[in-house]
Amino acid sequence: MQISLKWINELVNIEKIKLDTLVEKLTLGGFEVEEILEIEISKTNQIVLDISATANRSDSLSIQGIASEIAALLNTSLNISTHLLRSEKLKQIILQKATIFSINTGCTTLLSVSVENLVNRTIPKWITKKLLSSGVTPSNTLVDFQSYILLETGYPFAFYDFDKIIKKVGKVDFELSVSRAADNESFVASNNENYNLDPSILLIKANELPLSIGGIIESQEFSCDNLTKSILIEASIFNAATIRQQSRKLGLRTDRSTRYEKSVKNTYLIESLYRLISLLRISNPNLTIKLETIIKANEQIINPIIxxxxxxxxxxxxxxxxxxxxxxxxxxxxxxxxxxxxxxxxxxxxxxxxxxxTVPHSRSDDLxxxxxxxxxxxxxxxxxxFLITLPKLQVIGTKDKSYQTRQKLTSCLLNLGLNELIHYSLVNEKTFLTNQISLVNPLVSEYASLRVSLLPNLIRTSQENWKQSSSIINGFEYGHVFSLDTNTNFKEKEYVAGILGGLQTKTTWSESEQVITWFEAKGRIERLFEQLNVPVIWKSTSTSSNHLQEIFHKYRHAEIYRESGTLIGNFGQIHPILANDLSISSNLYLFEFDLAIIQVALENNNVSIYKEYSSYPKIIKDISFIIKQDIEFNQLKQLLYLNGSQFLSKINLLDEYKGNSIPEDHTSLCLQLIFQSNEKTLQNSEIEEILNNIRFVLTHEFNATIRN
Known part of the structure; x- marks a missing residue:
């Protein structure tokens, strides 16, 4: 924006201010001076500053706005223009007669004034000079008045031929209003272009006659020309976002729309309208002025700031x-x-x-x-x-709890043979999960949704790796996932997820290569929590009630809880239908845990309890029995520890058998019971007594059949 210092000096006394000082003040104040120009106008040289304002300072996009800013920076007074004082009576009339409405159309204020007897269209020379100093080429038409007011006050006014409107409407009295265009409505603008409109476009209408596309361009039918003797001035305030959307949809930008896009407040709208009428009266002292329309929204409530x-x-x-x-x-x-x-x-x-x-209305957007x-x-x-020396901090920084949790968890996951992976937090809508959160305005269709789980990206990566090298990558990832609560509010949480299995590996030197089973994969996750010293409880889940039902196997899926009952996350085998669709191994196992829950668990386990290693021999006993298949092994294990005395140190599952000799809905289990004392060598008679008690518990609590 080009600003003439001569014009500025009319509003703020800067004659004694050096140019370098003024430029420095403006630059440090956030108004960068791009260039200092010297322009010759009517054989007189003028200094012009090319100033760029920040996007949030729409109030400074005028001569009056910049003058107010300079006055504040220099701590000097601003010369109040006479039209600001004289317009007070007009302001009171407008406020008293205004029709108040709620904001629902994108237009917050609409004033219209008819001006008749506009006989002399001569543009005062001083206006022409000021237009030239601001880089605007005069047209010697009514447009020069619009351009001048836009430069001086920052308000874009629209002019219509008043006689043409009356002739078309058929009467002198008409109502100006703001409404939506009809679908496929045709509009011929003053630039001779025909636009097809839709209900998202605002129209300014006289009764039902479209005068202009709101805030952008006038109708060709009612535009002013060299024969215009009376005009209708439209003074309106539009929502910046509404004008931006309309301009983008129509592919049309004008001086008016460009100004509205940067936000315009109605703080000095009436004063600027009075100023415009005063300019028209310079060459036409016998003008007839009449207020036609006064519509405004309720004043915006500005909340105080502490x-x-x-x-x-x-x-x-x-x-x-x-x-x-x-x-x-x-x-x-x-x-x-x-x-x-x-x-x-x-x-x-x-x-x-x-x-x-309480900030002024003109600054309510940026303050x-x-x-x-x-x-x-x-x-x-x-x-x-202000001093540029940073204060010396006495407190030594430490790693936060979240970082420590990730560090410990990463070490354990790497020890399990997993690699750390990183994916983009935006995902394709065509993923395995149906409960996606779509973006309103995505940059590209491939990243049109927020991820609700880390697992789809891990599965995709394994699929791509399998295509390229016939090998499944085992890895884990930290990342944020998003969800909607019952009140449709967005929630963001950090999770850790992983994928393992699908590869043929040796667990011992003597065995051949084979993929890991459900129990082996589950054992690795159990070992992970043992290393973290976080006791957990495994529970089977109804996949239909879980948001990951499209990913997990219907019958090989478990939820993992803390002992307090807080859900940590999910573990399970990949759904066989999904594995088949992606042409990857169905022996893949997935987990996803809430990182915040693990962090809380680790914080509650600050002290690790160590016990002395026993130097006394172990006694190992095997026990076989038939039991109902629907009994959870964890439930069985806990009861055996409870009744196996303090000498029962470990329980291992050796074998599970189902066959013709086993009743339907039953299974045969063989458990290895390891007994050991820290104080003495155990006797067989002591162990046999404990075993008899265990057999009794199995028989009476679970209706088990003991096998020889």
């Missing part, structure tokens, strides 16, 4: 180091001065040492948090005026 003095000092830091090695900070009086420069309303709370600040106010105060004070 600005804590302690937080401000902590973030901005000291301004000076004193001789006694103490520091000086920005004081309360200076802070209040800066708040005044920002036109903020504030109340100081002495008890809390904080200010309750929404405490940190925004702190940044503004730092900007006005000058960030270069």
């Amino acid at each position: 600005l804590n003095y302690g937080t401000l000092k902590e973030i901005l830091g000291p301004t000076k180091k004193l001789s006694n090695n103490s520091f000086e900070y920005i004081d309360s009086k200076t802070i209040e001065d800066y708040l005044n420069r920002l036109n903020c309303i504030y109340v100081y709370n002495d008890k809390e040492d904080a200010w309750i600040v 929404t948090r405490e940190i925004d106010l702190i940044e503004e105060i730092g900007r006005l004070h000058g960030f270069n005026n």
Whole structure:
């Protein structure tokens, strides 16, 4: 944006300010001066600054906006334009007659004023000069008035030929309104292009007659020309997102839409309208002015911001180091001065040492948090005026609990022979799971959803690896997964998941290569939790009630819980139908655990308890029995430990048999019981007594049949 210093000087006295000082102030204040130009206009040289403002400072995209910013940075007064004072009466009339409505169309304010007897269309020379200084080529038409007001105030006004509207409507009185276009509605714009509209496009209408595409371009039928003697001025405020979407859909951008896209507030809309009418009156003192339409939305409620003095000092830091090695900070009086420069309303709370600040309406978009106010105060004070030395911290940093958990878990998983893998957190919608969370506006279709599990990516990687090298990769991954709770709120959690099996390996030197079984895979996960010193409980689950039902085998799937009853995660074999569809081994085993639950479990197990290794011999006994198949082995194991005295140190499953000699729904188990004492050598008579008790428990508790 090109800004003439001569024009700025009319609003802020900068005659005594050196150019370098002004440029430095603007740059440090967040307004980078791209170029300093010297332009000759009517044989007079003018200094022009090419300034770029940040995207969140739409309030500064005008001469008045930049002048206000310069006044705040230089701590000087702003010359109040006479039209701002004279427009107060018009403002009161408009506010009293306004029709209030709720925001639902993308337009928050709509004013229209008819201007008749526009006989002299001469553009004042001083307006032409200011347009030239701002890089705008004058057209010597009514458009120059629109361009000038846009430059001076930042408000884009639309002009329509008033006589053409009355002729088409058939009467002088009509209602201006905002409504949605009909589906496939045709609209011929002032650029002679025909646009097919849909209900997402806003139209400004006189009764039912479309005058313009809201905030973008006027209709060709009602546009002004060289014969126009009366005009209808539309002063409106549109939602920035609405205009952006409309412009993108139509493939059309104009000066009006470009300004609306950067957000326009109605703070000085009435004053700017009065200014525009005043300019038209310069060459036409006998103009007839009439308010036609006054519609506005309820005023936006601006919530106050709490600005804590302690937080401000902590973030901005000291301004000076004193001789006694103490520091000086920005004081309360200076802070209040800066708040005044920002036109903020504030109340100081002495008890809390904080200010309750209400920001001006024009800054309500970019000043929404405490940190925004702190940044503004730092900007006005000058960030270069704060000490750049970082404070020396006395506290030595430590690894956080989450990192320690990952470090310990990674070590255990690597010891199991797994490799760490990393995948993208966005996934294809065509995955194995149906409960996907789709993105509203994905960059590419391949990454159109948030992942709800880490397992699909691990399975895909194994499939690709199998295609390339006929080998399944065994690995694990940490990552965030997403879900929806009952209130349709998004939740994000960190999980660890892994895939193992599918490869033929030797477990001993004497055996041939073979894939690991369900029990071997389950044993590795059990060993993982033993190494972590986290006691767990295995429970079978109804796959139909689990969100991973498309991935896990219907009958070889378990949920793992802490002893407290908190679910850690899932373990199971891949679903055979899924394995067949992907042409990979069905002997793949998957797990997925909640990392936060494991972290809590590790924090509760800070001290590992060690017991003395026994130097006394072991006594090993085998016991075989027939038992119902639906009894969980873990339940059986716990009862045997409970009744096997303190000498029963370990239980191993040696064999499981099902055959013709075994009743239906039953199975034959052979268990190896290992007895050992830390204090003495056990006698066979003692062990036999314990075995008799175990046989009694098996018979009476589980209705088992003891085999010889």
